[in-house]
Amino acid sequence: MGRRKPAIPIKNSQLHRLMRKHYGAEPEHEVWAVIGHDNTVTGHFQLRYSRRLAQAILGRVAIAPDHRGMGFGAKLIALATRQAFARPWINRIELRVYDFNTPAIKTYKRSGFVEEGTLRQSTPIGNTYWNAVIMSLLRAEFEGFDKRTEGE
Numbered sequence: 669m670g671r672r673k674p675a676i677p678i679k680n681s682q683l684h685r686l687m688r689k690h691y692g693a694e695p696e697h698e699v700w701a702v703i704g705h706d707n708t709v710t711g712h713f714q715l716r717y718s719r720r721l722a723q724a725i726l727g728r729v730a731i732a733p734d735h736r737g738m739g740f741g742a743k744l745i746a747l748a749t750r751q752a753f754a755r756p757w758i759n760r761i762e763l764r765v766y767d768f769n770t771p772a773i774k775t776y777k778r779s780g781f782v783e784e785g786t787l788r789q790s791t792p793i794g795n796t797y798w799n800a801v802i803m804s805l806l807r808a809e810f811e812g813f814d815k816r817t818e819g820e
Contacts (some may be wrong), residue, residue, distance in 0.1 A: 683776070683820075684739070687698040689699065693767065696716070696717040697714060697715060697716040698715045699712065699713075699714045699728070700714070700715075700748070702744060702747075704732075704735070708732065709732060710732055710740055711729075711732060711735065711740055711741070711744045712728065712729075713726060713727070713728060713729045713744060713745075713747075713748045714727045714728040714729075717752075717755065719757060720756060720758040721760075722757055722760065723758060723760040723761065723762055724755075724758050724760075724761045725761075725762050725763065726748055726761050727763065727764070729741075729744065729745070729772070731744065732740070737771075741771070741772065742764055743780040745756065746775065748806065749805060753770050753810055753811075758806050759806060760805070760806050761804060761805045762801040762802065762803070762804045763803050764787070764801065764802055764803075766791070766798050766799065766801070766802070767798075767801050768798070773801060773803075776803050777803075779805070779813075780805050780810060780813035781805045782802055782805070782809070783802075783803050783806060784798065784799070784802045784803060785802050786801050786802070787800040787802065790799065
């Protein structure tokens, strides 16, 4: 077995060229924070967009511990999905959630997301590995779901 060359970081110009090739442009992303009445962060999420794949990836979703169990998660997900699907070229929103996070999985399902599969032992944490569940919401599902929940 030969010696491997050390990894050499790529230059910014190379990174931008790769991104344009794979995403059609610089990938867009947004980070949202919801601020409560007391000026503290109640929750946040991130959306990353890919025109080439016509999808958004929803990530870094979190609710402050003292605001959990109060319905903020569903409202945060509703805000995130409306924000993503406001872009007419988005057809799909994808997310990953750890399989032991059953409150989040239930919230995503109630928000219209569908479980697609599990990435087994995908995240090394200390001496163990966590499984990630892949979930998605398609535009047609969102539009039907959004119409059913408008009055809520």
